Amino acid sequence: MDGSLNGIELAGRLLLAPIAGYTDSPYRRIAARHGAGLTVTELISAEGIVRKNRNTTRLLEFHDGERPLAIQIFGKSAGVMAGAASIVEELGPDVIDINLGCPAPKVCGSGSGAALLLDPVSIREIVSAVVSAVSLPVTAKIRLGWDDKSRNYMDVVKAIEDSGARAVIVHGRTRAQKYGGLADWDAIREIRENCSLPVIGNGDISGHDEALARMESSGCQAVMIGRGALGNPWIFSGKTPSHGEIVSLIKEHLDMMLDFYGGKGIILFRKHMVKYIRDMRNASALRGLLMAAATRDEIISILDGSS
Ligand SMILES: Cc1cc2nc3c(=O)[nH]c(=O)nc-3n(C[C@H](O)[C@H](O)[C@H](O)COP(=O)(O)O)c2cc1C
Known part of the structure; x- marks a missing residue:
């Protein structure tokens, strides 16, 4: 199944999740060729983009063979995020995605990534500013909350919904879980049932059939696969390679x-x-x-x- 997801043109419903250091331009081309419905860059600093930092600029490079492609940006200042989004739009990706889930101390320490989950008011400002700055579809990728005591995902999703984003991507873990434990697909389903935007579920999918089953049982319109796609782009087509x-x-x-x-x-x-x-x-x-x-x-x- 492909086609439009609330104005986002997908090539399929199994999407490649961003994995810093892996989902670079070469791997995105491979994933797209094997049927990924969307590919996403790793998180790219909005500050670095507006300052035209050389290493940052390199991360923004892509080829047409990666389409449909989302460029993912992170930052905590709505103004800087809007400025970065305008620069990114000029490059011609298909989607701009906002990172609201990175657990890395370097990112959270500066108030970006998953740290923003603690502050839905800022999320509203940032997503609204980015949506206003560009005509491309904007999505946001979240976790369920900061830790077990603050699983405020419905507040976060509401802020994203109200701000004009086209879809929400949910990694079913808290920031405190990092990549441990299991993704909570019940919470992903709960979000799907209470959100007016399409929901893209993410977490722990390790096979093609499992991806389809997750999509079915959660009701999500699409799912995203990260670690399970590394070394296995066939996960998108379901083919068993020789x-x-x-x-x-x-x-x-x-x-x-x-x-x-x-x-x-x-x-x-x-x-x-x-x-x-x-x-x-x-x-x-x-x-x-x-x-x-x-x-x-x-x-x-x-x-x-x-x-
Ligand atoms: C090494 C590594 C790097 C990651 N980098 C990013 C990133 O740049 N942006 C992002 O939104 N998520 C990033 N993630 C999270 C993944 O996109 C995904 O949400 C998470 O791994 C769960 O999905 P999976 O079980 O299919 O891998 C990263 C995960 C890992 C393990």
């Missing part, structure tokens, strides 16, 4: 990394490589060999010898 198909995608991904990052693409690719090979025969021996390989040719010849 060993040869996995090897050939690893090689292609490696070349895309070298093309995008230059020489340091080899090192940056390692974390993807271990995900791709995790279910192969002799995975641990293979992993050792691949992690020690220093060149593209070495990696290719190790892969060609695998089975």
Whole structure:
């Protein structure tokens, strides 16, 4: 199922979640090609965008092959977020997503990301300011609250709803849970049942059928898959790849990394490589060999010898 979700044109209902350090331009292209209904950049600093910081600008690069694509921004100042959103709109993504869930101390410490969950008034200001600044659809990605004692998700969702966003993405954990414990899909369903906007559920999906079942049981219009999509873009189509198909995608991904990052693409690719090979025969021996390989040719010849 694809089509419009409250004005957001999706290519399918299983979407790629943002994972900092992984869902970069090469991986987004791969995910889109394998059927991801939307791809999302990692969180990008609104301050960095308005200051034209060089590292930040690099994170904003994308190719048409990643579409439909959301650029995710974070920050705590409504004015800076609006300014960043205008700059981002010029680049031509399909959606702007606002991060209201990052648990990292560096982000929360400055009052951004999940720290904003403690302050629905600021959320209202930020989302309204971004919506007013652009004509692109705006979404917001939240967690259930700061901790077990403040699961104020209905207040947060109301603030987002009132501010003109087109959809809410819900990772079913609190900030205090980080990535531990289990995502609370009952709470996601509760949000879905009480929210006038489309709800995109997220958390712990590790297979294609599971994604469809989660969508069905929660009533969510779409679901987002993060960790379960790393090394497994086939999760979007439900296809079971052969060993040869996995090897050939690893090689292609490696070349895309070298093309995008230059020489340091080899090192940056390692974390993807271990995900791709995790279910192969002799995975641990293979992993050792691949992690020690220093060149593209070495990696290719190790892969060609695998089975
Ligand atoms: C290493 C890592 C980096 C992440 N980076 C981001 C990010 O940049 N923006 C964001 O909204 N969520 C980020 N997330 C959260 C994921 O998008 C997702 O909400 C979470 O991992 C739960 O979904 P999953 O179980 O399908 O991975 C990150 C998660 C991990 C593990």
